[in-house]
Amino acid sequence: MYKYNCLNPIAHVGLEKFDESYVKTEKPEEADAILVRSASMHEMEFSGNLKVIARAGAGVNNIPLEKCAEKGIVVFNTPGANANGVKELVIAGMLLAARDIIGGINWVQENEEDGDIAKITEKKKKAFAGTELEGKKLGVIGLGAIGVLVANAATHLGMDVYGYDPYVSVDAAWKLSRSIHHAKTVDELYKECDYITIHVPALDDTKGMINKDTISLMKKNVVILNFARDLLVNGEDMVDALVSGRVKGYVTDFPTPEVAGVKGAIVIPHLGASTEESEDNCAKMAVKETIDYLENGNITHSVNYPDCDMGKKEGGSRITILHHNKPNMLGQFTALLAKADMNISLMANKSRKEYAYTMMDIDGDVSKEVEEELSRIEGVLKVRVIL
Ligand SMILES: NC(=O)c1ccc[n+]([C@@H]2O[C@H](COP(=O)([O-])OP(=O)(O)OC[C@H]3O[C@@H](n4cnc5c(N)ncnc54)[C@H](O)[C@@H]3O)[C@@H](O)[C@H]2O)c1
Numbered sequence: 419m420y421k422y423n424c425l426n427p428i429a430h431v432g433l434e435k436f437d438e439s440y441v442k443t444e445k446p447e448e449a450d451a452i453l454v455r456s457a458s459m460h461e462m463e464f465s466g467n468l469k470v471i472a473r474a475g476a477g478v479n480n481i482p483l484e485k486c487a488e489k490g491i492v493v494f495n496t497p498g499a500n501a502n503g504v505k506e507l508v509i510a511g512m513l514l515a516a517r518d519i520i521g522g523i524n525w526v527q528e529n530e531e532d533g534d535i536a537k538i539t540e541k542k543k544k545a546f547a548g549t550e551l552e553g554k555k556l557g558v559i560g561l562g563a564i565g566v567l568v569a570n571a572a573t574h575l576g577m578d579v580y581g582y583d584p585y586v587s588v589d590a591a592w593k594l595s596r597s598i599h600h601a602k603t604v605d606e607l608y609k610e611c612d613y614i615t616i617h618v619p620a621l622d623d624t625k626g627m628i629n630k631d632t633i634s635l636m637k638k639n640v641v642i643l644n645f646a647r648d649l650l651v652n653g654e655d656m657v658d659a660l661v662s663g664r665v666k667g668y669v670t671d672f673p674t675p676e677v678a679g680v681k682g683a684i685v686i687p688h689l690g691a692s693t694e695e696s697e698d699n700c701a702k703m704a705v706k707e708t709i710d711y712l713e714n715g716n717i718t719h720s721v722n723y724p725d726c727d728m729g730k731k732e733g734g735s736r737i738t739i740l741h742h743n744k745p746n747m748l749g750q751f752t753a754l755l756a757k758a759d760m761n762i763s764l765m766a767n768k769s770r771k772e773y774a775y776t777m778m779d780i781d782g783d784v785s786k787e788v789e790e791e792l793s794r795i796e797g798v799l800k801v802r803v804i805l
């Protein structure tokens with residue numbers, strides 16, 4: 419019996435994939451698996467029983483990845499599962515910035531009781547006029563799951579699109595429309611574009627990437643869209659740029675006290691992935707990853723351990739070992755099993771930076787003593803025997 423805990427509401431269509439061998443618990447400290455969206459886990463204590471955290475979404479800056487890796491907790495996310503939801507809101511964000519749609523709607527609401535509203539509309543509407551997206555230049559920073567969709571959609575709106583991503587994956591490159599200009603440097607994109615949208619993770623080298631220096635390289639009246647993370651933009655510099663008119667609009671999915679309410683800021687309450695479809699996709703993928711890890715030891719879409727897959731566990735036992743990536747770990751595991759006269763029928767070993775994962779299918783049973791001896795090897799972080 420496995421126990422799972424949800425730190426945020428997770429769509430039912432995902433949770434219903436857990437069969438009768440799973441039970442939901444309200445206590446994270448007794449869970450084998452935690453499912454989460456954006457709840458911060460940085461201050462949490464993790465019990466020795468916790469094996470997996472599945473982030474039903476893309477960003478994992480709410481999870482202490484290194485601490486989890488050291489405790490032998492595999493963290494997953496759901497790449498691309500909410501990308502379409504975000505793409506659609508980014509397009510809406512560009513349209514909201516291009517014309518004063520929000521001001522116009524507010525004006526209608528304020529005058530809803532006026533019997534002459536139809537007549538005065540025709541006098542008033544020029545106050546909310548704007549520009550079109552067609553023919554404007556859009557810069558997309560980060561061409562992953564979301565960036566590619568935004569870039570391609572914008573070409574269909576007649577925009578001239580520039581893309582920048584020094585680490586673009588082969589998969590993403592294949593999906594990208596051929597009409598998109600490849601910006602060799604981010605400065606080229608800053609210089610050229612009327613709209614700039616960022617779709618990169620919050621990492622040490624991306625935090626604060628939009629600041630007074632980078633804004634100074636952009637066109638006057640640029641519109642900046644941030645549906646990635648608040649930390650990517652220096653809030654104080656953005657407010658100064660909006661107030662001075664250097665930046666015409668800042669559309670963001672992340673309300674902060676600094677930016678909310680500033681003229682020119684269009685602030686959305688983190689709704690990018692809040693669609694039925696995205697929530698369902700993320701939940702289904704997160705639960706699938708969790709089940710495959712708990713029942714078969716397979717790792718797919720981990721953000722702190724290497725992916726490693728030996729297929730469905732059949733007969734015998736499967737030993738899985740999360741460990742440090744250093745010399746002679748495999749030698750020690752196989753020597754120990756040989757000493758115990760155990761036959762390995764299938765084996766896989768993968769590494770990712772400082773961490774590694776070994777899976778071994780054993781013909782027979784694995785004794786408690788062997789499991790404990792494996793756990794005592796220096797550098798081993800967690801051993802599981804899946805029966
Ligand atoms: N608003 C929302 O609801 C919402 C929803 C999903 C994701 N997000 C945020 O958007 C981010 C991107 O999501 P995704 O699904 O496209 O992720 P992804 O991993 O598919 O893509 C990220 C891309 O950024 C690129 N990148 C990394 N560092 C870069 C840099 N310095 N310069 C340029 N490119 C760089 C990577 O190469 C990758 O292609 C997530 O990390 C998350 O923070 C927000």
Ligand SMILES: O=C(O)[C@H](O)COP(=O)(O)O
Pocket residue numbers: 455456457474475476477478500688690691692
């Ligand atoms: O990184 C993500 O996937 C998004 O920011 C969505 O977050 P949410 O699941 O809390 O809406």
